[in-house]
Amino acid sequence: MADIICVIGNKGGTGKTTISHMLCQGMGLLGQRSVCVLTDSCREPLNPAGRRYLVADARSREALTKVTSKIRSLKSWMGVIDGGGNRTEMDHKLYSVADLVLLPFRDSHEDIRTVIRDLEMFPRAYAVPSQWPTNVWQREAAEKTVDEFLVRFRDRILSPVATLSASKQLLQKTIPGNLPSPLANASRGIARQVLDLLQISFEDDADLSEEDVATRPAAGHGASMAMAA
Structure with a gap:
């Protein structure tokens, strides 16, 4: 039976969609099969071609159930559901x-109040x-803010996902053929x-050669797309 991970939270703009796709990309690089599930009706489905994971359109209640x-x-699959905001x-x-449920938040006081x-x-x-x-300097200030306001939740805070402009490439309709190493890491x-x-x-696969990783089949290779509504 597959595991389902939901990326949710009441605050918009915290990077839920980006985290969802990075998580699925990372799963693929680590040899795990996964599917990234779209639920936000304000977004359009992305092309699965060239990705290391499947994508599924679940923007309606019926489609989500299916x-x-x-x-x-x-x-042995992983389902990552992008819950959208608000x-x-x-x-x-x-x-x-x-x-498993993930709640992304940025280093603003508004985000921290919401994630609390x-x-x-x-x-x-x-x-x-x-x-x-x-x-x-900004990172130290952000960590100080977390220490001040989120100390009682310390055992429920994961390591940060740093700002990375390359992450936008995963959200393109069709992703580029070669993604940069910082994004993979x-x-x-x-x-x-x-x-x-x-x-x-x-x-x-961190110990594998770049050639080995590049030739490894995508996690969703050969899998049925019947789950997409």
Whole structure:
């Protein structure tokens, strides 16, 4: 049976879609088969060609039920559901079906206030510092803010996902043929954290040559797209 990971949160603009696709990309690089599920009706489905994961369109309630049931029936797969923002009812629904819940947040006080409410509302969820500053002074200020306001949730905060302009390439309708190494490394990083939380063993390709990684089939290679509505 597959595991389902939901990326949710009441605040918009925290990077939920980016985290969802980076997580699936990282899963593929670590030899895990995954599908990224779109639920936000304001977004358009992306082309699955060239990706290391499948994509599924679940923008209607009926399609979401169909897609989650299909994912559950697949052995050793990972379903990553991008919940969208400002949809409390949908967040509760996804929380009820998820094996793991992620709550991305940025380093603003508004984001932190919102993620505190979400952590209280969803006691099994983990917060993910997203679009985290890379400038040393800004990063220190962000960490100080987290220490000040989120200290009681410290055991439920994952390592930050740094701001990375290349992550936008995963959100293009059709992704480029060659993605940059920093994006691959960041995607592996979030995927490792999630797999560790789910206690799932994986083959870390960091020790493989670039040629070996490039020739490894995509995680969704040969899989049916019947789950897409």
